[in-house]
Amino acid sequence: xxxxxxxxxxxxxxxxxxxxxxxxxxxxxxxxxxxxxxxxxxxxxxxxxxxxxxxxxxxxxxxxxxxxxxxxxxxxxxxxxxxxxxxxxxxxxxxxxxxxxxxxxxxxxxxxxxxxxxxxxxxxxxxxxxxxxxxxxxxxxxxxxxxxxxxxxxxxxxxxxxxxxxxxxxxxxxxxxxxxxxxxxxxxxxxxxxxxxxxxxxxxxxxxxxxxxxxxxxxxxxxxxxxxxxxxxxxxxxxxxxxxxxxxxxxxxxxxxxxxxxxxxxxxxxxxxxxxxxxxxxxxxxxxxxxxxxxxxxxxxxxxxxxxxxxxxxxxxxxxxxxxxxxxxxxxxxxxxxxxxxxxxxxxxxxxxxxxxxxxxxxxxxxxxxxxxxxxxxxxxxxxxxxxxxxxxxxxxxxxxxxxxxxxxxxxxxxxxxxxxxxxxxxxxxxxxxxxxxxxxxxxxxxxxxxxxxxxxxxxxxxxxxxxxxxxxxxxxxxxxxxxxxxxxxxxxxxxxxxxxxxxxxxxxxxxxxxxxxxxxxxxxxxxxxxxxxxxxxxxxxxxxxxxxxxxxxxxxxxxxxxxxxxxxxxxxxxxxxxxxxxxxxxxxxxxxxxxxxxxxxxxxxxxxxxxxxxxxxxxxxxxxxxxxxxxxxxxxxxxxxxxxxxxxxxxxxxxxxxxxxxxxxxxxxxxxxxxxxxxxxxxxxxxxxxxxxxxxxxxxxxxxxxxxxxxxxxxxxxx
Ligand code: BDP
Numbered sequence: 001x002x003x004x005x006x007x008x009x010x011x012x013x014x015x016x017x018x019x020x021x022x023x024x025x026x027x028x029x030x031x032x033x034x035x036x037x038x039x040x041x042x043x044x045x046x047x048x049x050x051x052x053x054x055x056x057x058x059x060x061x062x063x064x065x066x067x068x069x070x071x072x073x074x075x076x077x078x079x080x081x082x083x084x085x086x087x088x089x090x091x092x093x094x095x096x097x098x099x100x101x102x103x104x105x106x107x108x109x110x111x112x113x114x115x116x117x118x119x120x121x122x123x124x125x126x127x128x129x130x131x132x133x134x135x136x137x138x139x140x141x142x143x144x145x146x147x148x149x150x151x152x153x154x155x156x157x158x159x160x161x162x163x164x165x166x167x168x169x170x171x172x173x174x175x176x177x178x179x180x181x182x183x184x185x186x187x188x189x190x191x192x193x194x195x196x197x198x199x200x201x202x203x204x205x206x207x208x209x210x211x212x213x214x215x216x217x218x219x220x221x222x223x224x225x226x227x228x229x230x231x232x233x234x235x236x237x238x239x240x241x242x243x244x245x246x247x248x249x250x251x252x253x254x255x256x257x258x259x260x261x262x263x264x265x266x267x268x269x270x271x272x273x274x275x276x277x278x279x280x281x282x283x284x285x286x287x288x289x290x291x292x293x294x295x296x297x298x299x300x301x302x303x304x305x306x307x308x309x310x311x312x313x314x315x316x317x318x319x320x321x322x323x324x325x326x327x328x329x330x331x332x333x334x335x336x337x338x339x340x341x342x343x344x345x346x347x348x349x350x351x352x353x354x355x356x357x358x359x360x361x362x363x364x365x366x367x368x369x370x371x372x373x374x375x376x377x378x379x380x381x382x383x384x385x386x387x388x389x390x391x392x393x394x395x396x397x398x399x400x401x402x403x404x405x406x407x408x409x410x411x412x413x414x415x416x417x418x419x420x421x422x423x424x425x426x427x428x429x430x431x432x433x434x435x436x437x438x439x440x441x442x443x444x445x446x447x448x449x450x451x452x453x454x455x456x457x458x459x460x461x462x463x464x465x466x467x468x469x470x471x472x473x474x475x476x477x478x479x480x481x482x483x484x485x486x487x488x489x490x491x492x493x494x495x496x497x498x499x500x501x502x503x504x505x506x507x508x509x510x511x512x513x514x515x516x517x518x519x520x521x522x523x524x525x526x527x528x529x530x531x532x533x534x535x536x537x538x539x540x541x542x543x544x545x546x547x548x549x550x551x552x553x554x555x556x557x558x559x560x561x562x563x564x565x566x567x568x569x570x571x572x573x574x575x576x577x578x579x580x581x582x583x584x585x586x587x588x589x590x591x592x593x594x595x596x597x598x599x600x601x602x603x604x605x606x607x608x609x610x611x612x613x614x615x616x617x618x619x620x621x622x623x624x625x626x627x628x629x630x631x632x633x634x635x636x637x638x639x640x641x642x643x644x645x646x647x648x649x650x651x652x653x654x655x656x657x658x659x660x661x662x663x664x665x666x667x668x669x670x671x672x673x674x675x676x677x678x679x680x681x682x683x684x685x686x687x688x689x690x691x692x693x694x695x696x697x698x699x700x701x702x703x704x705x706x707x708x709x710x711x712x713x714x715x716x717x718x719x720x
Pocket of ligand 1: 186187228229306310345384385412
């Protein structure tokens with residue numbers, strides 16, 4: 001870019017775009033947390049004379065991206081572009097360089113601690129100048145460092161005396177897109193798939209680049225492009241060319257692509273008569289397929305597999321086990337450095353065992369039987385992404401098998417895109433839970449980051465909430481869940497409150513009068529949803545097919561374990577699923593210390609009470625109230641909490657642009673209405689069973705139970 005053009009562009013950015021896009025100019029949410037709007041005037045002086053020069057040591061695609069991001073960010077935030085130069089020539093320069101570069105000599109950087117993806121940011125003196133150094137062992141580390149430094153300015157944090165050192169604790173930080181080749185998205189509430197398969201590979205939508213930027217800014221380094229309910233067509237040559245086009249866009253951002261492998265692909269696209277993992281022809285087919293993929297995408301990451309679960313094909317169709325299946329695929333990708341992520345989300349229709357126990361029963365005996373390039377991907381809880389679940393017992397039970405976490409970012413069971421539920425706090429609760437793996441104190445976070453059990457592969461996956469909606473995630477606040485997922489995957493021990501705060505500062509406003517209430521609202525939001533949908537450890541009470549509204553009465557589905565009545569077990573005497581020794585004994589799958597703490601209904605956290613216990617309606621709760629009264633009050637508490645969120649949000653209008661303010665306002669209105677519906681329908685149903693009067697002050701549902709039962713939502717998103 002010529003200097004004159006650069007100057008014009010800078011002026012435009014400073015006075016045109018950035019100037020016009022002050023706090024009040026309408027925003028559509030496309031820019032996510034990378035808005036780079038001008039800092040408020042009061043914050044600007046702290047950055048005077050800083051970031052005036054940008055020195056990039058080297059010239060590669062990734063370094064160019066890092067430099068361009070810094071230029072874009074600083075120009076927007078500070079209203080002036082840095083001068084690009086080949087060496088430090090003035091105070092306030094930013095120097096981006098590989099730690100071993102002669103330009104960084106004498107800084108004594110702790111390179112060993114940075115690993116392959118970490119970075120250091122330091123205020124230093126170089127050639128007599130005050131310089132901010134971003135150093136890393138690799139250029140991806142530098143890109144991460146560039147985003148980190150930008151965050152410092154975006155959140156209006158100090159840029160003097162910096163000494164930041166950060167490296168990811170988890171190796172694979174992955175998004176799982178449940179995207180189909182026809183662009184529908186399984187359980188997606190943000191429009192259609194971003195991947196425009198039909199126009200690929202020739203047309204590369206610029207959004208792919210912005211997707212990669214956003215992911216790199218939070219450290220995501222892998223993406224599974226396709227639905228776990230897989231389609232073998234993605235493995236055909238025409239589609240692999242399309243995958244290659246995406247991989248080429250993502251590569252300089254440090255993001256590898258992965259695909260879901262349909263276990264029966266050898267039959268469907270290979271012309272074979274079997275997909276038996278021990279059959280030599282099948283093994284040869286997968287090896288050849290892997291070779292072909294790697295010829296097309298040399299840094300292909302590997303496969304994600306859902307097998308023998310909810311009708312998906314798998315090794316058990318041939319009387320083989322999960323290890324046989326996973327190892328066969330692992331052998332195919334091994335020569336190329338690929339991995340297999342094999343999901344533990346399995347439960348079988350024929351199996352009468354408590355569904356919460358089935359994954360453990362199948363996988364625990366296979367501990368140590370997987371190849372070293374297999375990682376077993378385990379959902380956070382033993383059922384299925386319910387609004388709240390106790391941590392999955394497998395996390396404490398497979399010391400010889402790398403386990404990776406699977407969270408659901410898309411809010412299938414939490415009100416879709418319209419309900420505000422910040423999931424950082426829910427995930428933190430799971431990550432902080434003590435597994436007592438190997439008999440010692442050890443959080444789920446420490447298990448999955450490999451510090452308790454020395455896993456060769458560590459990882460965290462999030463089922464993406466991204467679609468082609470202009471704001472990416474279907475709602476402005478759902479962007480926070482994408483953001484929080486990336487940050488927790490980087491460091492599973494980080495604080496969800498801190499994450500919410502930095503997100504709110506970058507996405508809306510750094511003004512404490514905005515940040516404090518907004519973060520408070522986010523931090524209370526998950527509990528609110530749990531309360532109005534499934535309080536006190538209840539779970540799986542959603543209506544059939546779409547999982548949108550309440551359906552606690554449903555009890556007639558073909559599979560018992562698809563019925564809400566299977567899970568809440570309410571009858572005239574009480575409610576809850578007995579998973580203690582007198583019931584299914586699912587608690588026996590936890591370490592003895594954990595099992596003991598769950599076994600006593602008096603000491604267990606009431607958040608998990610009815611998950612593990614069937615209790616009489618007049619069971620005395622910690623509040624002193626009978627269980628029935630408490631249940632009804634919890635439902636009401638959830639609705640009230642949404643009312644409070646609305647009131648809080650209304651006070652925040654001065655800090656938010658009109659468009660996003662109106663969007664969030666409308667969604668909170670929907671949430672309030674639907675929270676009330678959830679509460680009323682659930683109370684009407686449970687009262688028809690408990691036959692007890694409502695506690696004092698609780699309003700009777702405005703309709704009778706049949707009215708709620710008759711509601712149909714044939715076209716709710718994601719219905720199937
Ligand atoms: C369930 C979803 C279903 C997914 C399944 C999975 O309802 O659409 O296919 O999870 O994770 O919660 O495989």
